[in-house]
Structures are given as structure tokens and as C-alpha cells.
Amino acid sequence: MAHYSLVPKSFFLSVVLIIFSFLVAAKLYASEPPPLTLDYYKSTCPTAFDVIRKETECAVLSDPRNAALIVRLHFHDCFVQGCDASILLDDTVTLKGEKKAAASTHSLKGFELIDQIKNMVESECPGIVSCADILTIAARDAVILVGGPYWDVPVGRKDSVTANIDLANTNLPTPNESLLSIISKFLYQGLSVTDMVALAGAHTIGMARCQSFRSRIYGDYGFTSVKNPISESQLSNLRSVCPPMGGGKADNNISAMDYVTPNLFDNSFYQLLLNGEGLLNSDQEMYSSVFGIQTRELVKKYAADPLDFFRQFSESMVKMGNITNSKSFVMGEVRKNCRFVNT
Template identity: 60%
Template sequence: MEAAASFSKSLFLNLAVMICFLGALGRLVMAQDQSKLTLSYYDKSCPTAQQIVRKEMDCAVRQNPRNAAAILRLHFHDCFVQGCDGSVLLDDTATLIGEKTASQNVNSLIGFDLVDRIKNQLEGECPGVVSCADLLAIAARDAVLLVGGPYWDVPVGRQDSKIASVELANTDIPTPNQNLVTLIAKFIGKGLSTQDLVALIGSHTIGMARCVNFRDRIYGDFVATSEFDLGSKIYLSKLQSICPEIGHDSKISPMDYVSPNVFDNIFYESILKGEGLLNSDQEMYSSLVGFETADLVKTYALDPLIFFKHFSDAMVKMGNITNPLGGEVRKNCRFVNT
């Protein structure tokens, strides 16, 4: 009976994901072209590029650990729109509408000034060589490493897009209240697997969320998913004091309330207890069709080394999504070259 039930759930999930996937097919940016990214791309043209990024990130994270999550989120939001091409960094101009005002970016993304500082250092050392997209990919790796997470080699050689798409930013970036089927479909649309999804959700171990993004969760099914013991009651009460039913939309809370400034696997333990802050996080374990994702949550909660390995692999895979239209190396990450 269990095998039959599991098969039925699997069939249902696959059909549901396929429906969502086909519905989004017309707008996909499947940048799965054979990218020419390599580990040695800057060896001759700017051999100190990675050291420069690391130094600036080290200073920034020491000053404020939240900078690690800020840069990591910028990289995610960049790669999910047109590929990893630095489009998320573009400011609005008279001739270009950037992605910063998209629903999942406005009042959420920070770290642009830090990107400017790193870019200025790179331009001073190697003018016109290191792209903003590569800067973000390297800085995201360093951000994770500097707060206790894993290291991975970052293939480089990305180009910066000359265009942005607020429309794709509004449709392609996963949102906090989406269900598991939709989330899986969005990741499949970018060439990322269900395992990649659950591993990459682990980035929330160092993230902060705004009240507007977790209000529905704490006044919704939080009680139903959690054990609602004394610890859960205290946590929920604290969340509701931060985020009332009306107002205070920009108040923030860590998505990992135990170790918010350390990249570890404790985030998954909170999901196992039904205390995920975002609906999209808790869906990984509590969704009725989440048998595969629930198993991965259990695995990552029990074994940090497996989580680190899967996270690193998924970050490389996501970072290798490039914009097939190509582009340039921007002198200023906020504006296309003139």
C-alpha cells in the first residue's frame, strides 16, 4: 500500500510540475548553451581578481555579517533572470528599465554599494576586464565561505547584459508564498533539479525575511505544521510581535533563528520541526506531494557534509546559467557602457 501511495504521489507531482513547466515554456531563458566559462579565464588578464573580491568581502562581512546574505541573494536573483549576467545590478535610465523595482527585488535587495566598491577596486587593478556577473558569482562564493559555509571553484568568463527584464524578474524569481509544484517547475525551467532546489533553499540559513513575506505563514498554517510545544509558541509569539497582521511590512526576522549569521544546516532542523519562516521553505517538508523534498530536508538536517556538497554543486550549476545573447564587461555595474 505504501509503495502504491508513493507512486500515486510521484505521478501527481510529475504531472503537476509538467503542467506548470509547459505553461512557462514560452518565457524561459534556458541559457544552457555551451558556455565557455573556465577556472583560468582571468589568469593572465587579471590574476589578482579573486583576491581583490575576497579582500573586499572579508572586510564587508566582518563589518556586518548580513552582507554575506545580501550578496548571495543578489547572485540568485541575477541568475534567475536572463541567466547570470549582472542585469539585476542595472539602474533605471531614460532608455532602460532595470529589475530593481520587480516585486521580489524592491525593498528586498541590498548590497549594491558593496558591489560598487568591489568593482572600483577591480577597475583600478584591471580596467575593463572583470565582468559584474563574474564579480557577483565570486563574491557569493566568498560570502558563504566567510560565514562558515563550503568552498567551491567558480568558473568565470560571463558577460554583462546590455538589457534587463523587469517582466521576467516578476515571473521567474521564486516567491515566498508559492507552493512546491510551482517552485519545482521554476527550477526545472532554469535547468535545475529538485535536489538543487532543496539544497539552494539552504541559503536561507543566513538570510533575513521581511514581515510582508512571512505574514501569511505566521497567521496561517504555522500552528498546523509545527509541534506547537512551548518553544514553538514562544517563537510564534515573537514573530507576531515583529509582524502584526496589518502594517510594519518592512520589519525583518532571520529565516534561521538559531544561528542567523552562520552558514550551517540548522535551518533544515527548523523545517523538520515545522517552523520554517517562509511558506516556500516549509513546503519542502510539509507539502502533501513533497515526499522527495522531505527526504532531502531530513538528509541535510542530519548530515551537514552532504548538504555542503549538494549546495556547492548546485551553486556551480546555477552559476553556469549564462545569457545566450552575450554582452560586454561593464565599467560601472549600474549602467551599460556608452
């Protein structure tokens, strides 16, 4: 009698499960964006970083305030769909951009600066360097040019072919938002409380509109600030710039968020918070809020040690710059013009 070696059904089931698991893993891996690298443009556009640095330098030397504009654009970009240059897209018949979102419409400028950098990069390496990478690199270079720290910028991002004004209206922090609400928005992006306090330090070179700080200077500013002639004089200056009644041209009057060294990237911003002189309610809450147990200690830390602030700011900027949009890697592109999707 012949003997047959029967393979148990469980064996076939195990093989099927293994194959299925492999296919699922392969699909997930394929949908994951490739890692950003420092040498992504080494062979395709070796002068990319140099061109971006040169053009950013021209912009910042012509007006130091341009540094803050570029950094703010980068921040707004990364908080909506990841760092994919969606913030740079203009409205078209078929696409509604993010520029008219409540958090962006009056606070974002400097788009023409990125246009200029993009044009120069395109003349060197057509169709190679994404607008998302240009914005990320320019933000680093802008910080350096006003005295801030250096950090390596991994590159290889793709430009989104979509924008999302709804996410721009919900994801971005606002000047009068509560501390807990802002913390939740950072955590949603994968950024910690430490990242939030460090990244807020970019306000050391920022400007704010009267409409953004009116409630603060006619509210609790007088209670949180130290009582000395300098502080009282600053409050008087702010109120002369920003009258109590809104709705007019005065809404667009601006003031530095760090009035001590407005064009220098340093830790003065945190020292002002210690004095209760944060211009925006959202900033001062990091030190004054009853919920700010962790943030208060971080503010003290960065106010006392500028090198510690620089180190953490660099780490947090890299972390924020690595927020990616997987769809952009699958469906994205390198835009020829940062304002419009390629045709």
C-alpha cells in the same frame, strides 16, 4: 566512342547537404557561449580573485548579514537572463531594470557592496573583469566567510546590455508560492528538485520581511510547528515583530529565517523545517506539502548530515552560476560601472 563517367545527381545533392549541415553547425557553434574556465583571468587580471575576496571579507566582517544580501543578488541575477549582472542595472531613460520587480523591490539590497568590489577590481585591472563574474565570486566568498563550504568558480561571463523586468516578475519564486510552482521555476532554469532544496539552504543566513511571512505566522505555523516552549516562544516573538494587519511600517520589519544560528551558514535551517518552524510558506512546503515526497526526504537528509548539505549546495551553486545568456556573450560587455551599460 568516348566514354564519360557521369557523376550521379545524388552525389551532388549529398555534397550540398553536407556543406549545408556544416554551415548550420558552424553557425550554432559560433552562437554558443564559450565555456567558463577557472583560469580565465590568469594572464589578464591574476589578482582578481584576491581583490574580490578581500573586499567581500570587509563587507561581511562589518555586518554578517551582508553575506545573505550578496548571495540573494546572485540568485536573482541568474534566474533572469542567466548570470549576466542584469540585476545590477539601474533604470535609465532607455532601459528599465529589474530592481523594481515585485520579487526584488523590497528584498534586494547590497548593490553598493558590489559597487565597492567593482571599483577595487577596476583599479587593478580596468575593463577586464565582468560584474557578472564579480557577483558570482563574491557570493562564494560570502558563504565561506559565515562558515559555509568552498567551491571553485568558473569565470568568463559577460555583462548583459539589457534587463528584463517581465522575466523578473515571472521567473523568481515568491514566499507564498506553492511547492509545485516553485519546482517548475527551478526546472525551467535547468535546475533539479535536489538543486532547489539545496539552494533553499541559503536561507540559513537570510532575513525576511514581515510582509513575506505574515500569512504564514497567522496561518498554519501553529499547526506545523512542534508544541514546545521554544517553538511557542518563537511564534510569539514573530507575531510581536509582525502584526496581523498590513500596510504600515511594520511590513518592513525583519526576522531571521533561521533564528537558531542566523549568522552562521549551517544546516539548522533544515532542522527547523523538520520542527515545522520554517518562516516562509515556500520553505516549509518542502517538508510539509503533500506533494513534497522527494523534497521531504532531501530536507531530512540535509538536516541529518551537514557535510552532505555542503557538498550538494556547492554543486548546485556551480550549476546555477553556469546558467548563461548566449546573447550576452555575443552582444555583452565588461561594464565599467555595474549600474550602467557602457557608453
